[in-house]
Amino acid sequence: MFSYLRADIRAVKERDPAARSTFEILFLYPSVAALFWHRFAHFLYKHKCMFLARMISQLTRAFTGIEIHPGAKIKKGVLIDHGMGVVIGETTEIGDNVTLYHDVTLGGTVVFSKNGKVMSKRHPTIGNNVIIGSGAQVLGPMNVGDNVKIGSDAVVVKDIKDNLTVVGVP
Numbered sequence: 001m002f003s004y005l006r007a008d009i010r011a012v013k014e015r016d017p018a019a020r021s022t023f024e025i026l027f028l029y030p031s032v033a034a035l036f037w038h039r040f041a042h043f044l045y046k047h048k049c050m051f052l053a054r055m056i057s058q059l060t061r062a063f064t065g066i067e068i069h070p071g072a073k074i075k076k077g078v079l080i081d082h083g084m085g086v087v088i089g090e091t092t093e094i095g096d097n098v099t100l101y102h103d104v105t106l107g108g109t110v111v112f113s114k115n116g117k118v119m120s121k122r123h124p125t126i127g128n129n130v131i132i133g134s135g136a137q138v139l140g141p142m143n144v145g146d147n148v149k150i151g152s153d154a155v156v157v158k159d160i161k162d163n164l165t166v167v168g169v170p
Contacts, residue, residue, distance in 0.1 A: 041060070044070065082102040086103065092126070098130045128146045
């Protein structure tokens with residue numbers, strides 16, 4: 001857990017020019033706090049302590065403005081810059097070194113399988129080294145490749161291959 005914390009602090013130092021010190025980042029950056037508590041809630045979620053996991057995620061949302069479902073899988077070096085309004089859904093998976101700006105939604109859609117049951121994977125999978133601009137909505141069980149840039153206020157509902165930049169509303 002602490003290797004993830006170190007990687008998240010390093011991400012802020014490298015990608016936020018306003019960051020001045022590790023002490024400041026650790027105690028004053030809501031992104032770092034949200035990710036730290038998410039990882040604890042995720043541990044509880046995996047061990048079937050659902051109520052406590054959700055309680056921690058809701059308290060974290062109240063303090064940081066960043067809503068991360070405890071079921072989401074988030075790797076190292078994630079930066080949620082100006083994170084107010086960020087929503088990350090239950091089956092979302094986020095790779096290494098991803099940057100999210102404010103008001104980003106990694107949201108779910110209800111998708112039915114051929115036999116009429118709701119699919120368990122409802123949220124996006126985000127690759128490594130992805131930047132998602134403020135206000136972007138990435139919705140449904142789709143894949144965003146590595147090194148992708150998603151523009152502000154874009155709506156993404158289909159897979160994106162590696163090394164692409166996408167903008168706009170389909």
